[in-house]
Every structure is written in structure tokens, then in C-alpha cells.
Amino acid sequence: MPRLSVFFVRASLIHLLLGFTLGGLLLANKGIMISPVIWVLLPLHIEFAFIGWMVQLAMGIAFWILPRFSSGAPRGDEHLSWLTLVLVNAGVFFVVLDTLFDLQGFTLAGRAMETLGFITFAIGNWKRIKPLNT
């Protein structure tokens, strides 16, 4: 597994733990009302579980197993995919900050970072979507 995939997958496991913890709190709160404030955490549960866990894991595994180039750098220019790692995690962090502290514009900035992150990943790996051994 290449180093970048290790970072992607380990980051996704951290997001899994955060997403599951919030999800557990939300579900338990349906059974025994701990606090109505817990419902505020629903967008964070979705953000961690979907973007942080599933999407990030998919990108980490894709970077690992997509066909490599037979000449030059096997996974092409990795800089764009490293940028993806930074942008996606920073984006999730910005959305979290807005949800918790009501910071104006942070969700917009976070979503923009996530989108830019996915675009850089697509550009960085576009040419690897090809037949094997070419």
C-alpha cells in the first residue's frame, strides 16, 4: 500500500470512529433523551460517515489499486492526490467548526475545499483509468 493510501485509509478510520460515536449518541438519544442539543450533531455524523469515512476510503483504495504506468512514476504526479488529502480533511474540519461554533461562511469554505479536493483527485488519477500494461 503506498504511503498516501496509508494516510487516506488511516484518516478514514479516524473519521469512522468519529462518525460512529456521533451516530451512537444520536441513536441512544432517541431511546433515552440525553439532551435535545445532540440533534445539532446530525450534520457532523453525516459529514464524518460519508465524506470522511466512505469517500476518503474509496479514494485511498483507488490510489492504491488503479492501474500503474509502466514508465515514469508508477502513479503519475502524486502531488495532486496529496493535495486532495489535505483539502478533504480541511474541508470536513471547516464544516465541523461551523456546525459547532456557528462560524459564518465556514461550511461554504469547507464544501468548496472538499469539491476542489475531489477535482484534484480526479485530475491526478484520470489517466490511470486505463487498460492494464499500457
Add this chain to the structure above:
Amino acid sequence: MPPLTRWFLKAALVYFVVALCTGILLALPNTNPIAGLFPVYLHMLTFGWLTQLIFGIALWMFPKYSPAKPRGYEWLGWATFILLNTGLILRVIFEPLNGAAPSSLGNWMLVAAALFQWLAGVAFVANTWKRVREK
């Protein structure tokens, strides 16, 4: 494919089909939606199907933990499977049931479902973390 992966994948496929049938039920015209059925539908898709599929494939395909224990601690893998499915089944039963007729038993079953599912995540991460490494 190891036996535990087969269990994860077959359970994931069952949830996928049940989730899609629930989706049809939710889309039927002229029926009163059962409270709690929509979140159950979403979690059967994202947790029962997708997450469980990922867990099963990761257990199979990730770099080996060690030559002696290629897939980490076998018991922790089984614990993940049992906790995930017990937790989700409890949720599938008691969330709509509690929506229709709230009860003390239903409330505590939802707490148990939450705890089991959370523990499944913790067990999976604990067993997988060291396998995520450079070759």
C-alpha cells in the same frame, strides 16, 4: 476468501435487498409512513450494505497483520460482525416499533443498538489499524 469475509458479504447483500424493499414500501402511495422507517432504510443501505461490504473486503484484502496472524485477531473480526449485525437488527426492529408505540423496552433496545454498533466500529478499527501500512 476467508469465511468471515463471506459472512460479511452475504449479510451485506441481504441488507441491500431488504433496504431496497423498504425503499419501495416508503414510496408506496396512500400509506401512512411509519415513524422511524426512513432512518432504518438509510442505515440498512449505508451501514448494513456499504460499511459491512467494506469491512468484509478490507479484512480479506488489506496487507497482512503478521505471518502468524494474517488477518489480525480472528475473534475481534467475529466480534465486529456479531456486534454490527446485532446492533443493526435491534435498530431495524425497535426504531419503527418505538415510533409506532414507544415503550421502555424499545427505548433501551435503541441504546443497546447504539452501543453495539459503536463497539463494532471500535473493534474494526482496532483490528485493522496496524494492517494499514506500506509494504
